[in-house]
Amino acid sequence: MEESLMTQNTTVKENQTTLTNNQKAFANALSTALNNREPLTESDWSNNATNEQEAYNVQDEFTRLKPGEVGGYKVSLTSKETQDMFDSTEPLYGAEMRDRFLKAPATVNLDDLMEPLVEVEMCFRAKEDLSPNDTLEDLMNKTTVAPALEVPDSRFKDWFPSLSKYMVMSDGAVSGLVVYGEEFDTNKFQDVKALENVSATLYHNDENLKSGKSSEVLGNPLKSLQWLVNKLDEQGKQLLKDQRVSSGTFVLPPSLEKGTWRASFDNGLGNVDLKVN
Template sequence: MTPAQHQSAAAALLHAESTGQQAGLLSIAYPDITMDDAYAIQKQVVAGKLAQGQDIIGWKIGLTSRAMQQALNIDIPDSGVLTSAMRFDTGDTIPAGRFIQPRIEAEIAFVMKTPLGGAEVTRADVLAATDYVAPALEILDTRILRADPATGAARKVFDTIADNAANAGVVLGAERHATDCNLRWVGAIVTVNGTVEETGLGAGVLNDPVESVVWLARRMAQYGQKIDAGQVILSGSFIRPVECPAGTRIEADFGPFGRVDLNFS
């Protein structure tokens, strides 16, 4: 793909977000699209958000479970950018029409106290740079079709990455914890309108959510980027995505770690 095509694809995704009308699959329109192309498109999407007056507040890591990687025939996670318009608090109600096809995932969020970067970042570096960890939900949305209506072809990882890794929002719980807890055993019971829908443990995220942040820092170093102090890092979901049509109430009970609630009006 050319830089002009990257810009055109990003413009289509931003238009889809603003109008609620999904764009077609990029993997169909650009059959030779690569991972580098997808991240280049994502970069243009984020540039468009910054031009709207938003700020970067953090990063999300996706595709951290083996099941999701196998479903998309890849062997690495992906990442996206969190912006200021995506920040919500536990107990908030999402207005009708804010998102196209919202879903949620339960995650552990890392909030950084010092910058973190470099190709040789270690687990110890991540722990030292983290201010606290907290229970969180990620809101996913898809500004791009999940399948091509003409052929039935499903979206590919390139489509998801270009669409800012399907990222739409971050909801932080009120609780804050030091990093000396065993995050592999931190989990959540997620209920939808009072019915248990999903359960999971942090170990589902690359065996340890800390390793997810290690991966992100090292990947960013390849592009001359780093994680900044104060940024929020969503380390990856340990449940499958849960659909959230209008009228959905989500309660994520992380036990002693805390809880996060969210409503879709």
Template sequence: MDKATDESTMRARALYEARATGVPIAPFTDTHPALAAEDGYAVQRELVALLLTDGDRIVGYKAGLTSIPMQEMFDTCTPDYGPVLASTVHASGARLPVSAFIAPKVEAEIVFRLGRPLRGPGVTVEEARAAVREVMAGLEIVDSRIQDWRIRLADTIADLASNGAVVLAEPQPAGPDPDHRLTGMVFTRNGELVATGAGAAALGDPVAVVAWLANTLGAQGVTLEAGHLIMTGALHAAVPMRSGDTFVAEFDRLGTVTLHVDDSDDAGQPPHPEGR
């Protein structure tokens, strides 16, 4: 094992332990500020291997940093990505305990399910659109195993692109020639409006996110499989999640997705079919 691989393995183990204990770790970039995106992905691969060994499985992929303001914040010109794990997927109406996370925030986004495989490079937006079978209103709980969200690009990539959990509404058929750029969304916390958004916030077109993922993963020999979930990125700034909160995102044409947050003894986590 070479030095770089050994360091990636140690960093992945640190994140794995942070996920298990709920105790965050210092940013890797504090001591190694030159760490780049490719270093983060090397750690991510090692971490995913550990989680799959535990019995989890990949049911899709998420893209992050799909808006220009977020890319500017991380001094990058491209999104990042991470796997969606079966253990993290829940159905709308789930009651999730805040204590299951470290520093959770909630984002609303458009989620697709593929009806056919996609393998880049060379996948076009139109090919990606034709591969989408269903579309869903979704909430992502983003969480950081890095202390105080003090993340740079390599840190968040290593940490599964800061993915914590996913809550999905009932799927809707993709329909003929849909323009998801125009899909509007209203986001409330405890009945109060906290954000609005539209599909175009995600890379100009959320279907373009599907094509980007297919091409980026394809260059590494990974295929987006039929049935995979594709999370296309937040349509607004993330909102902190607290015990007692109820989050509701209402999407034009896609319906409503709801998340209840508490730490009561009867807090349940209804699994989405993808998470079973």
């Protein structure tokens, strides 16, 4: 694991050398927006990351500027509907810092966020380092799973659903925070296919807002995890032991508002609760 961490750190440092001055300025602007909660305007920065490599390089630099260490990742655009919204043909990912993964029940202040949404997800945790050679069955045996509420947030104003794909990538896939519930060994499910048939309902102040199924997440959330492991490997990175992955939303996300939020899952996964002040 120590060697893997060194590899990831080396990759980030190498990516820094490929950044133009404008791209470094972009990463710094994202960092300032995060710290000051003053959103950016897309048109001011859209020419500074015009392809996937540039966008992920900016994200790496933005991540490097955040305090703490990477605690895992979030996967976005895991349904045809959301990919179409952002003119994409595959998912994308963002790094999440360790302190942005919160154990439920959790409380957050709306004023600490910018323009947040709320999503219903399954959150995996690696019990050992994961490899692109891992099959879906391997991933099921090497992870835990928990019910989750993800709160995507952006450093850009009026970002959903109009922000361009490369701006989303640069902005850490609009990473915000992830609230996760009780963890179970993923192989509590009978087989890989069983993970396609998880249903969950989202409540706000006990009002039933919407329900969705895990099949919305690339057909199976384990496929989202596998996609991420492979994408990280392409970039010389690895999903490490104890890192978590918020794997993709079951439903189109509403705006996060004050009050109590709960996602209730079947298949014995239980509930995850978030209070927003």
